[in-house]
Amino acid sequence: METLLGKFENYVAEHNICSHGDRILLAVSGGVDSMVMLSLFAQSGYRIGVAHCNFQLRGPEAEEDEQLVAECAEKLGVPHYNIRFDTLREMERTGESVQMAARRLRYDWFDSLCDEHGYTHIAIAHHGDDSVETFFINLLRGTGLRGLTGISVTNGRLIRPLLFSTRKEILDYALQKKIPFREDSSNASTKYLRNKIRLGIVPRIKEISPQFTETMTSNVERLTAAQGFIDRGMALLRQQVVLSRGDVHTIEVDRIDPMLPVQFVVYELLRGFHFNPEVINQLYHSFENEGQSTGKHFYSRDYAAYIDRRRIIVMPIPADDTCELEADAQTRRLSCGGNIIRFERLEVDDLDTLQQPDNVALIDESKLRYPLRVRRWRDGDSFVPFGMSGHKKVSDFLVDSKVSLPDKRRQFVVVSDGEIVWIVGRRVDERFRVGSTTENVLRLTAGMRLRWFRIRETTAGLAPDGSWMCRVRSGPDCCLQVCGRSSGEPIVDNLAGRRFGALPIFYKFVRCLSVLNTFAALCVRRTAEFPDRFRRPVAERNAEVRGRSVATCNGEPGA
Structure with a gap:
């Protein structure tokens, strides 16, 4: 045996x-x-x-x-x-x-x-x-x-x-x-x-x-084996029905053989752009009922899709897109532009505490009018901040909160019947807060998808005073600069082609520069892809990366 x-x-x-x-x-x-x-x-x-x-x-x-x-x-x-x-x-x-x-x-x-x-x-x-x-x-x-x-x-x-x-x-x-x-x-x-x-x-x-x-x-x-056969068939179909020009992809639905399950083919094509099944079903229903589809957008975490006659256009979410989504009483999750909001319904007695982190909001569900709308904020939006009695413009609130310009552009709000319920990740509206008469609670949890970048360019230089600077670039809007002094020659590992995430990028970068003897001063120049909340002291970044509290290894040098 x-x-x-x-x-x-x-x-x-x-x-x-x-x-x-x-x-x-x-x-x-x-x-x-x-x-x-x-x-x-x-x-x-x-x-x-x-x-x-x-x-x-x-x-x-x-x-x-x-x-x-x-x-x-x-x-x-x-x-x-x-x-x-x-x-x-x-x-x-x-x-x-x-x-x-x-x-x-x-x-x-x-x-x-x-x-x-x-x-x-x-x-x-x-x-x-x-x-x-x-x-x-x-x-x-x-x-x-x-x-x-x-x-x-x-x-x-x-x-x-x-x-x-x-x-x-x-x-x-x-x-x-x-x-x-x-x-x-x-x-x-x-x-x-x-x-x-x-x-x-x-x-x-x-x-x-x-x-x-x-x-x-x-x-x-x-x-x-059957799924592999389908994947191969879809690869051939994709060549026939999808026209790609740069970042814009056009699905010519009428080119799909009507003898095939058209809805399934559309599902498989859109799945590659990370649209979830619920959104794809909504999109296809609108496609079949052309009168309902004009001007309507559908979103995945990175892409927007809309219907143009008998075609489906898919492209990266534009920076000025409001990303407006609807949530009914059965919605469990919405995603758009790298942001995810989860919906959980519970009784007030199920709550251990009313104290919640910034990315969680507790809402009195009886005060809501469905469907809710989740979108980026607009000029003229106002709300009653938690703990206050008067209205305040969202723009003034973000300025007072010292929110950076890139983060302002990405700021989402949850709206009920035209009234803002929550500045996502920042402040609940006083009118929708959980109170002494609350029985049913809607718990909203916002999460941010970590973005990964592939390093395309690295440059390093040594100034006459002995200080050095290294610059890493993964695209026109993503740049990290590290400056300091070295008692020896600055030697930089080859970083081209490596993957780095927005949150741990500093940690991994410092690890790659571990050949340098000393760091006198370190600074990170944050651009659009590095929100303020990720700018933490160097010691904290090295000690805790993406939730880690202790990291040890043995058996290999330099680990």
Whole structure:
């Protein structure tokens, strides 16, 4: 009978997942799946490093996970990287769920480790049961065929070399080989949908079909092949029906073969511009009812779409676009121009406190008149700021709040029946505040999508007084300047082609300039893409990047 190690090596080879010449970063949590993955890679002779994230959500239990991973990496003699995230604070800042915030934080960090230390792949310990659970999650969410393809073996840098195995096989192997691991107590909780499926639905199905995991794995592979066929067909259709001129893309709907499911084709074409299914359905309904479509815009996080006769025009959101969106009593989320607003309805007794961060607003829902409108502010807009009794122009409020000109242009407001309810991220209107008679509350949470830029130009120079300056540019409106003094020659790493995010850019840039001996003075010149709230002291930026509180690593120089 083939051992798990033999199955692992055959699976990696058959699917061409990685080679012994690659450098592979293993995401190791301390649980049985990732600890077995670490053992299999080490036994197979791959060049590996270990990355562990502590999200500081489980107290001493998370500390013990961290210690176990560090000890095992040291015992194997492989590079080890550890980081701690202030996940709860990050959730408050962005309005994301704990799962979404944790996922974004860890994968962004994995990417940065690969860039800094030359890893070619990131290995995740998902197995066959995880893929089956993902199938059911997406089935319940209504994601369509693409979501039913489960978890892919490879996705860019990400590799999942354990998808051939089941949870039981991995656990049996760990016990047999005496591989240490820790059990996450949250895995037994039915708070999360995945756990409800794992603990409730799947065991009952296995009572009927003991080989359910293997059967579903085969089904998912066939669905994946079908999706691949569709993707290929869509690539050919895109060439026929989409005319692109610079940033403007025109979808000639009448060129789509009427024998094809036209609405599905339009959905697939717009999905590439990050329009969500609800918005695409609204757009297509307007398209079919041409009288309702004149002048109406539809938005994704970066793009605006509008209907021009029998064509759909898609372009980046113009700077002067009001980005006006409607929200009814069922709306859960709106996005436009890199901003996301989430809508949550609850009873006042469900609130632990009325004190909320700036990006969260508590509104007395009984005072609202739907549909609400979310748009950029306009000249002449006024509201009654929280705690005051008289009206104030929004323009004066932003000036008094010392909001920069680029941030003013991006400022959104929530409007009910012509009255401003919330200056998004800044101040609630006094008339809509939660009071002593409030029963139902609308909680609005604003999040900002982090923008990534690819560095196109770097220049460095040494002045006669020994000071140096380095300038990084990713486009006409995105520039970072760092100035200081060096006791030696200023040597700058080649930054061309690297990715940097608006929030951690200073941190990563300083890491790239670590060859400099000393920094006497540092300053950041912020332009349109770097809001004021990201301009923090250097020490704070180095100690905490995107919610991190501690970042340590060993096993590699300069880490």
